[in-house]
Amino acid sequence: MHIIENGNVAAALGVKLCRANVIAAYPITPQTPLTERLSEYVESGEMKAEYIPVESEHSAMAVCIAASSAGARAFTATSANGLLYMHEQIQWASGARLPIVMCVVNRAVGAPWNVWNDQQDSISQRDIGWIQIYCSDHQQIIDTVIKAFWIAEKVSIPIMVCYDGYILSHTYMPFDLPGQEEVDAFLPPFKPEYALNPETPANLNTVTLPDVRLDVQGELAHGYMEIRYLLQEELRTTLNVAAEAEKRFAEIFGRGSDPYIEPYRCDDADYVAVGLGSITYQLRVCVDALRKEGIKVGVMGVRFYRPFPDAAIANALKGKKGVIVFEKALSYGYEGALASDLKSALYEHLAGSGVLPFVQNFILGIGGREIRTDDLTQALRTATQGRVSTEPTWIGLKL
Amino acid sequence: MNKDFIEIRWHGRGGQGAITAAKIVAGAAFISGYEGVVMAPTFGTERRGAPVMTSLKISKKKIYDLSPIEIPDIVVVLDHLLLKEADVTHGLKPGGIIVLNTPKPYESYHFKDYRLATADITAISVEAGLPHGMVNTGIIGSLERATNLLGIDILIKGIEEEFSTRKPGKNSLAAKIAFERTVAGG
Numbered sequence: 001m002h003i004i005e006n007g008n009v010a011a012a013l014g015v016k017l018c019r020a021n022v023i024a025a026y027p028i029t030p031q032t033p034l035t036e037r038l039s040e041y042v043e044s045g046e047m048k049a050e051y052i053p054v055e056s057e058h059s060a061m062a063v064c065i066a067a068s069s070a071g072a073r074a075f076t077a078t079s080a081n082g083l084l085y086m087h088e089q090i091q092w093a094s095g096a097r098l099p100i101v102m103c104v105v106n107r108a109v110g111a112p113w114n115v116w117n118d119q120q121d122s123i124s125q126r127d128i129g130w131i132q133i134y135c136s137d138h139q140q141i142i143d144t145v146i147k148a149f150w151i152a153e154k155v156s157i158p159i160m161v162c163y164d165g166y167i168l169s170h171t172y173m174p175f176d177l178p179g180q181e182e183v184d185a186f187l188p189p190f191k192p193e194y195a196l197n198p199e200t201p202a203n204l205n206t207v208t209l210p211d212v213r214l215d216v217q218g219e220l221a222h223g224y225m226e227i228r229y230l231l232q233e234e235l236r237t238t239l240n241v242a243a244e245a246e247k248r249f250a251e252i253f254g255r256g257s258d259p260y261i262e263p264y265r266c267d268d269a270d271y272v273a274v275g276l277g278s279i280t281y282q283l284r285v286c287v288d289a290l291r292k293e294g295i296k297v298g299v300m301g302v303r304f305y306r307p308f309p310d311a312a313i314a315n316a317l318k319g320k321k322g323v324i325v326f327e328k329a330l331s332y333g334y335e336g337a338l339a340s341d342l343k344s345a346l347y348e349h350l351a352g353s354g355v356l357p358f359v360q361n362f363i364l365g366i367g368g369r370e371i372r373t374d375d376l377t378q379a380l381r382t383a384t385q386g387r388v389s390t391e392p393t394w395i396g397l398k399l
Numbered sequence: 400m401n402k403d404f405i406e407i408r409w410h411g412r413g414g415q416g417a418i419t420a421a422k423i424v425a426g427a428a429f430i431s432g433y434e435g436v437v438m439a440p441t442f443g444t445e446r447r448g449a450p451v452m453t454s455l456k457i458s459k460k461k462i463y464d465l466s467p468i469e470i471p472d473i474v475v476v477l478d479h480l481l482l483k484e485a486d487v488t489h490g491l492k493p494g495g496i497i498v499l500n501t502p503k504p505y506e507s508y509h510f511k512d513y514r515l516a517t518a519d520i521t522a523i524s525v526e527a528g529l530p531h532g533m534v535n536t537g538i539i540g541s542l543e544r545a546t547n548l549l550g551i552d553i554l555i556k557g558i559e560e561e562f563s564t565r566k567p568g569k570n571s572l573a574a575k576i577a578f579e580r581t582v583a584g585g
Contacts, residue, residue, distance in 0.1 A: 004422065004426050004436060167439075170439070170440055171438065171439040171440075171465055172422055172425060172436075172437070172438040172439075173436060173437050173438070173462070174429050281463040281464070281465070282463060282466060284463045285463055372469070
């Protein structure tokens with residue numbers, strides 16, 4: 001059944017369909033309508049879950065950590081400074097291998113204060129051991145929430161489902177609302193390998209020594225380094241689990257695509273625009289316009305950002321003359337994080353071939369600066385004539 | 400007007416329900432075969448009474464460009480006083496349509512390059528039994544009279560569904576009366 005709703009409602013409906021047991025959240029624009037909607041579902045009895053209002057995002061994540069440790073399916077959502085305030089707790093969640101799902105409704109971070117969209121918030125949390133998936137429309141938001149719980153619980157790693165604030169969160173568009181029976185068939189109840197139980201008290205994640213040591217049963221237990229190594233290894237194998245999730249999802253819901261990237265008119269393209277989230281859909285309009293001018297260009301959305309699908313990305317960009325990366329965030333002092341990651345993947349997989357495409361990095365839409373489609377087309381057109389600069393080039397800057 | 404891709408910009412005041420009105424039209428367009436429907440409010444500074452804008456794009460194909468409307472085919476103005484406060488015709492295509500809620504006579508307006516449609520939705524809505532100032536359903540009737548876009552029946556159905564628990568009959572009546580009484584230029 002198709003409905004017309006905004007992106008926050010798409011996310012809330014996904015969480016309801018997944019029968020999350022515990023929701024803890026603190027309001028922050030533009031995320032607020034998502035968790036408000038969930039609190040309404042819980043209040044009306046439509047959703048059987050514990051909704052725990054908290055006094056901060058730090059506590060929201062602490063509650064999710066506790067709930068998940070006790071075997072509950074836990075969800076939260078935040079944006080911008082709320083996510084940053086969670087920073088200590090979200091690292092705990094991944095280190096403790098808890099399959100929490102969190103929507104990050106992308107918004108600029110202060111200072112200066114700004115409530116509008118860019119992606120500096122989630123990009124700044126790239127290296128903390130969470131899986132990050134970016135969505136480009138409402139169908140992807142609701143479908144990704146559902147897939148996220150399945151993947152997270154399969155690999156015991158938490159997931160951020162990221163989507164652009166306002167541009168997606170507050171915009172209405174049609175999407176197919178999956179049926180409860182289908183979601184139940186896709187996503188079984190959460191059965192953790194280990195859950196806290198008052199009858200068998202235990203300490204979790206206490207001081208873990210630099211070296212391995214014998215545990216209370218006299219068995220050799222991992223040291224801190226082994227535990228962290230396994231997080232990295234299992235994040236890398238999560239790419240395979242994502243492919244499995246996509247296949248299962250397609251079987252049940254009849255919708256499916258490449259789990260890692262979303263290419264559009266890339267096959268015969270000489271130049272490929274790359275980005276995260278809704279910008280890659282806007283770029284499709286630019287690609288269509290430039291194709292009419294005879295410029296062979298395509299666009300590729302990166303859906304899975306962490307773990308980074310480097311092989312799939314490099315394979316898709318093999319033989320291209322140029323890669324043009326559009327980013328709503330950057331690693332201040334260098335360039336866009338995605339541009340750096342792409343260069344790394346290209347070097348790793350294509351350096352041996354002797355042919356590497358140039359990488360042009362555009363920064364745009366920072367703090368919600370309007371991205372005019374004409375300006376975007378012009379930037380893309382210019383970049384297909386050769387790399388504009390070795391430094392990131394800002395679009396729409398009024399200096 | 401190219402009916403495969405239509406851009407409608409709504410001007411109202413915070414709290415007036417322009418978003419709900421645009422949502423009703425979006426829903427009716429979708430079930431009429433417009434696969435692409437995108438309704439994007441302007442963001443961040445909404446407060447009661449302040450001028451607000453909403454973009455509604457409807458297309459026979461999926462819409463990938465979510466950026467704000469720059470050259471609308473139609474502008475809908477829920478309060479005639481906004482003509483003085485906001486540049487409501489900004490970017491409007493030559494020959495574009497202005498749908499205006501106003502108590503003033505049609506003849507008192509002179510838009511050179513545009514087609515105007517007017518109705519006193521504020522009075523019509525009170526006549527239909529709605530509280531004073533509730534104009535977001537009546538204006539849909541005027542929009543349909545001015546544009547002949549989707550057919551009044553599907554819009555009436557959309558209004559009654561949206562307001563199923565909040566005076567559906569009175570809301571749809573406002574749209575029906577407005578549809579009858581709207582004065583539209585050729």
